[in-house]
Amino acid sequence: MNKAEKIYRYTDGMEESKQVVKANSTTFYYAFSKLPDYRANSIFVLYHFLRQLDDFADHHKAAKFNAMVDVWYSIKANSPETQLGRNLWNVFDVFNLPFYDMNQMIAGQKADLYGAKIQDINDLNRYCYQVAGTVGQLIMPILTDYDVSKIYENINHIGIAMQITNIIRDVKEDALSGRVYLPTKLMEVFHVKKEDLLKEHTDKNLKALLKYLADYANDLYKDKKVVLNFIDNRNAKVSISLAIDGYHKILTNIEKRDYDVLDSRVYVNKASKLMLYLKNSIFQ
Structure with missing residues (x-):
């Protein structure tokens, strides 16, 4: 069987x-x-x-x-x-x-x-691995018959990037719930206080911190090609590429808004999702 x-x-x-x-x-x-x-x-x-x-x-x-x-x-x-x-x-x-x-x-x-306690970037990486990197490592063996243990680090990088995207997008929503996932030490470096996360608009200090994390996530998203190369089924490759690109598009939209994430939630509309699907279907 x-x-x-x-x-x-x-x-x-x-x-x-x-x-x-x-x-x-x-x-x-x-x-x-x-x-x-x-x-x-x-x-x-x-x-x-x-x-x-x-x-x-x-x-x-x-x-x-x-x-x-x-x-x-x-x-x-x-x-x-x-x-x-x-x-x-x-x-x-x-x-x-x-x-x-x-x-x-x-x-x-x-x-x-x-209550997650995230002091520095190492804590952030560990937390993002636990709640997101693990998802990729569990999904990949379902998508492909290849041995994916060789690319666990690359899979983890994608998961971290996607979770950081969530953290940037939901920074106000999380703060309203009493949660802060921005590393404490980075908040100190960029002179960001907890109350800054609840403002109507994003100030320049918070924007600088979010840009720092976005740049970090963008670098991790580059591991997408390595991950896709380990998927032997074309439909599965399109699916995982679409999932990654969907999150990356959220980050791109945030960048286009100059990191002003406090006034409204950033999302990917249906037209953009369709374009992503067409792009991945054609070029994978």
């Missing part, structure tokens, strides 16, 4: 995960919905589980978060009791995904739940 046949045994039970992705992340759904069903459904199940972890951590729902962690423990013990747990167990089993990356993801979400 091949990978597709093993996953197809649970296709019906995976429909809920597909709908969760479609409702909560159009960029993510748009990128991966074109894959063969067994790959797409596996990624949607993974996203569904990670989304719940993230939501419960973001909204300080410790009991529900810990319940999801218990589901993960049951998966590691080969005894999942929920439908989502059984689906995720199947995905980890079929694609031989490493438990380590999910353990690190959970550690990053716990930092969110109990």
Whole structure:
């Protein structure tokens, strides 16, 4: 029995995960919905589980978060009791995904739940790896039959870049929730205070700090080509390229607005998403 046949045994039970992705992340759904069903459904199940972890951590729902962690423990013990747990167990089993990356993801979400302390760029890298780099390292074995362990660092760089993009875009939204992901030492260097994150408009000091992080992220996005070269399926290559470009486009739009992110949320509109899809479909 091949990978597709093993996953197809649970296709019906995976429909809920597909709908969760479609409702909560159009960029993510748009990128991966074109894959063969067994790959797409596996990624949607993974996203569904990670989304719940993230939501419960973001909204300080410790009991529900810990319940999801218990589901993960049951998966590691080969005894999942929920439908989502059984689906995720199947995905980890079929694609031989490493438990380590999910353990690190959970550690990053716990930092969110109990208050992430990011002092410097090293702390930022570690946090971004835990909540985003791990996602790439879990998704890549689903997308390709190649051994991706050789490019874990490159995959991690892309994840860090995407998470930094989120941090820049959501700096005010996070501050309103009592969270600051900008490294404390960088805030000191650029003379940025917490109250500056809640203003109506972005002042020049905060813009300078955000530009510094954007330049750092742009450099990491360059690893995209290395990652794409390890994907053997063209549709999968288009999907991951579209996902990366969707986030990179958000950062580009922020740069075009001169880093004024406090007055409104920056996003990628449907026309831009279509252009990204056409570009990737033609040139990959």
